[in-house]
Structures are given as structure tokens and as C-alpha cells.
Amino acid sequence: MITGLDHVQLAAPPGSEEALCRYYEGALGMARVAKPAALAPCGGCWFEAGTVRLHVGIEDAFRPAAKAHPGILVTDIDALAARLAAHGADLTWDDNLPGHRRFYSHDPVGNRLEFLEPLS
Structure with a gap:
């Protein structure tokens, strides 16, 4: 019955939208998309790239997972790793997932992100 993943919701502290x-x-290189008018007063921001949709919501008692x-x-x-490093982001490479190259990084508020590319 599940057909896909609509989006991933991350959290962030109040006032962090500009850094995000x-x-x-x-x-x-993601595009910022407008939140629906009914949700805009809650703060946060939404981003898309291809089929990936990330919603970052504001949480008063934020603590990154x-x-x-x-x-x-x-x-x-x-190329993505070089781009992130040029923007000052941390990178931690991990070769423990068979069939993939991957690294972890964190956004400006400490959310952990995994980037992976299947090996050919």
C-alpha cells in the first residue's frame, strides 16, 4: 500500500532560516519552495531537488538527533563533497555500506545528512 516517500521533515531552532x-x-543547490499559506506562520523552510523534498520545521526546544x-x-x-567542503561543511566518509560510496555531513543547526552514490 505504500507507494513512496513524500518528504523528510527535519527540525531547527527558531531564527535559523537564513543559515538553513x-x-x-x-x-x-536545492530550490527553496514556498510553504502553503496556512503553514507559513509556523516558520521553517522547504527545499526540493529532483524528487527529494526536505521540510525544515521550527522547534522551540530543538536538539539535533x-x-x-x-x-x-x-x-x-x-563533486558534491568538494562543493560542501568549499562551503565549510564537515564531511565524514564511510565505506561500510557495500555497493556504495557515502559520507555524512551536518547542516548549520546540526542535522545529520547521509549522501550516497551506488557503485556502478
Whole structure:
């Protein structure tokens, strides 16, 4: 009955939207999309790239998860790693997933993100 994943929701502290936009738009190259009018007063921001949709909502008692993360499929993982490093993002490569190259990084508020590319 499940047909797909609509979006991933991450959390962020109040007032972090500008830093989030610099990271998700600038470093990752995602497009910011308008939130529906009924949800806009809640703050946060939404981003899309291809079929990937990330919603970042504001949480007053925000604390980034230590392990939870979205796994984002990419092409040309080396170019993405270089782009993120050029924007000052941390990168931790991990070769423990057979058939993939992958690394972890964190957005400006500490959300953990996994980027992975299947090996040919």
C-alpha cells in the first residue's frame, strides 16, 4: 500500500532560516519552495531537488538527533563533497555500506545528512 516517500521533515531552532537557506540552497543547490499559506506562520523552510523534498520545521526546544538522518542519493559524490567542503561543511566518509560510496555531513543547526552514490 505504500507507494513512496513524500518528504523528510527535519527540525531547527527558531531564527535559523537564513543559515538553513545558505546551506540547502547555496551549498547543496536545492530550490527553496514556498510553504502553503496556512503553514507559513509556523516558520521553517522547504527545499526540493529532483524528487527529494526536505521540510525544515521550527522547534522551540530543538536538539539535533545524534543518529537519525535522511539518506540522499546523489550522482558525482566527489563533486558534491568538494562543493560542501568549499562551503565549510564537515564531511565524514564511510565505506561500510557495500555497493556504495557515502559520507555524512551536518547542516548549520546540526542535522545529520547521509549522501550516497551506488557503485556502478
